[in-house]
Amino acid sequence: MDGLKHNSFLKSKVDNRLQRIANVLLLNASFIDNIGLLNGKMGIAIFFFHYARFVNNKIFEDYAGELIDEIYEEINTNTLVDFANGLTGIGWGIEYLVKNRFVEADTDEALSEIDTSVYRNSLYRPFLLDNDKDLFGFGLYYLTRLREHENDDDNLNTLFKKQHLIYLTDDCERILIKKQYLDFSIQSLSLDTINSFAWFLLEMHRLGLFPMKVEKLFHSLPEYIESCLQSSDDKAGHSQILLLTENIIHCVADKELKDILKTILKKENDKVSDTDTPEDIVFKNFLKNTWQQLVYAPYIIPDNFLQDSAGELFSIIDNEENWNRRLDKLNMNNMGLTGFAGLGLGLLFSQMKEELRTVKSEVRMESIIEKLGK
Numbered sequence: 001m002d003g004l005k006h007n008s009f010l011k012s013k014v015d016n017r018l019q020r021i022a023n024v025l026l027l028n029a030s031f032i033d034n035i036g037l038l039n040g041k042m043g044i045a046i047f048f049f050h051y052a053r054f055v056n057n058k059i060f061e062d063y064a065g066e067l068i069d070e071i072y073e074e075i076n077t078n079t080l081v082d083f084a085n086g087l088t089g090i091g092w093g094i095e096y097l098v099k100n101r102f103v104e105a106d107t108d109e110a111l112s113e114i115d116t117s118v119y120r121n122s123l124y125r126p127f128l129l130d131n132d133k134d135l136f137g138f139g140l141y142y143l144t145r146l147r148e149h150e151n152d153d154d155n156l157n158t159l160f161k162k163q164h165l166i167y168l169t170d171d172c173e174r175i176l177i178k179k180q181y182l183d184f185s186i187q188s189l190s191l192d193t194i195n196s197f198a199w200f201l202l203e204m205h206r207l208g209l210f211p212m213k214v215e216k217l218f219h220s221l222p223e224y225i226e227s228c229l230q231s232s233d234d235k236a237g238h239s240q241i242l243l244l245t246e247n248i249i250h251c252v253a254d255k256e257l258k259d260i261l262k263t264i265l266k267k268e269n270d271k272v273s274d275t276d277t278p279e280d281i282v283f284k285n286f287l288k289n290t291w292q293q294l295v296y297a298p299y300i301i302p303d304n305f306l307q308d309s310a311g312e313l314f315s316i317i318d319n320e321e322n323w324n325r326r327l328d329k330l331n332m333n334n335m336g337l338t339g340f341a342g343l344g345l346g347l348l349f350s351q352m353k354e355e356l357r358t359v360k361s362e363v364r365m366e367s368i369i370e371k372l373g374k
Helices: 003-031 041-055 058-074 087-099 112-124 137-146 156-177 180-184 191-207 211-231 235-251 255-269 279-295 303-317 320-328 340-373
Strands: none
Touching: 003 041, 003 058, 003 303, 003 340, 041 058, 041 087, 041 340, 058 087, 087 112, 087 137, 112 137, 112 156, 137 156, 137 191, 156 180, 156 191, 156 211, 191 211, 191 235, 211 235, 211 255, 235 255, 235 279, 279 303, 279 340, 303 320, 303 340
8 A cells, every 4th residue: 555545544544533532422421520621521622622623513513612511500619620620620721712713702701700719729728739640720720821911911810810820839839849748648749740830830931920939949840850750650741741851951040950950851861661562551641642732832742752652542443342442441530631532632633733744745745846847
């Protein structure tokens, strides 16, 4: 089979899997209780908005809109605040949809109640992490709320968000430097948690907010990065922290800190990686790479890495027996971005990038032919 036919055949197979994922989620998503970003309806809605645009089918867009309506109806005083399952992730998701023009809304108005709840929680709760795997959702939320308005200092909402981000940086100091988490029966911070803090600090540095404190906090990261790299076998999480570390090196002024971080990178790059990865690990890596690609822009894994990951994943689910076994494991806890919606979104991203590459290649070829003809 030549290259063109092979690509067409592969696209057809991936399109088939995407359609089946969409059908499964259409039938089941409204019945799940979790309304959050990573594990619930918010992430599924993001998948359907992307899929609707990809296949140009308003049915999927309408269904995604229905899921958003359900999320708002189901928010109550007992709704969690965390990023994976609660308000900070839901608010982040609404901002993502508006900024990517999937929906039209004034987010200051649409997120006013979530803003109030998140703000009160950040002020009055004794500690901003629920457990050792929790992401720094308050920081992720406020930074996405500020994005595209960071220079609008005549706006009181913008000034308020910047002020609160400075308060959150103080919370980072209590967590990372003073290790306040030990007072709340958390023995260590996970790789996912450290990734979220590293991203938060990089964005604060980019915005020029509280620079002296941010630089101080950068100095606290090496021990956490080294510990996470040694204690976790999470390949996707490793790739993300190494990429974030590379970006931190370009930000910090202290030569000694730069050298420490470079040594960590070199030590990790010198390791011999396993060539044979179990199927379940391939799935977990692919799903995590997908949601990390959403959350950690612009510090995200290069496209060629993600394409290789997608190819490895598809070689597994292309097997009908393997695919059916995955479907048999479908339940209310694995339909979000950490499950089937993440699988669909990751395959969708790979298809979109492959089609973009094909278009660029065709344009280059036409340009070459045109020049040869002159």
